[in-house]
Amino acid sequence: DQQxxxxxxxxxVQEGRISILNCDYTNSMFxxxxxxxxxxxxxxxxxxxxxxxxxxxxDGRFTVFLNKSAKHLSLHIVPSQPGDSAVYFCxxxxxxxxxxVFGKGTRLSVIA
Amino acid sequence: DAGVIQSxxxxxxxxxxxxxxxxxxxxxxxxxxxxxxxxxxxxxLLIYFNNNVPIDDSGMPEDxxxxxxxxxxxxTLKIQPSEPRDSAVYFCxxxxxxxELFFGEGSRxxxx
Numbered sequence: 001d002q003q004x005x006x007x008x009x010x011x012x013v014q015e016g017r018i019s020i021l022n023c024d025y026t027n028s029m030f031x032x033x034x035x036x037x038x039x040x041x042x043x044x045x046x047x048x049x050x051x052x053x054x055x056x057x058x059d060g061r062f063t064v065f066l067n068k069s070a071k072h073l074s075l076h077i078v079p080s081q082p083g084d085s086a087v088y089f090c091x092x093x094x095x096x097x098x099x100x101v102f103g104k105g106t107r108l109s110v111i112a
Numbered sequence: 113d114a115g116v117i118q119s120x121x122x123x124x125x126x127x128x129x130x131x132x133x134x135x136x137x138x139x140x141x142x143x144x145x146x147x148x149x150x151x152x153x154x155x156x157l158l159i160y161f162n163n164n165v166p167i168d169d170s171g172m173p174e175d176x177x178x179x180x181x182x183x184x185x186x187x188t189l190k191i192q193p194s195e196p197r198d199s200a201v202y203f204c205x206x207x208x209x210x211x212e213l214f215f216g217e218g219s220r221x222x223x224x
Contacts, residue, residue, distance in 0.1 A: 043116070043203055043215030044155070089155060099145055100213060104154030
């Protein structure tokens, strides 16, 4: 049973526009959320995170929003660039010393 | 600084053969994780170690899979006998306690 769900397997966006990647979770004990980015033939790399005490975290072109009541988070990339084309994984964990739980990933294609 | 090092990068083998994947975590990291990436299930945790001790192997698909961590700088994931459904990319990742996960570049396994 997937505790972290990314329901869109793929997303295509024009260069310069906003990319919005969505993630839902079911475990109410999750209190820390992360996004990882993965290029082909490489391992995932950390992109941005958010703690459950916040509802927004921004880092340059990347912003993550958290809606705890809806158990939903989203990653906004603006403006999108062709180099952002990758698979994005949403991940979550609880406050204990437990491993990250990942979603299935969303493949973002930014078209020039 | 060297990242997480995995070998082999690619492995093609025939059904029934033994497969051994290797991982060297980042020096100083005390947690090591084995993940498997497939289209159907995304990134799923197979097993993780803390201070060389296996903590949770509930993600290991079946008895054909085994993992060891004989010391802080080396871990293996073994599949014996291998089956075509084991074909996937296997990632090793390490972290310092519950900090950021650093992934290796993965081992792509194809079982014919």
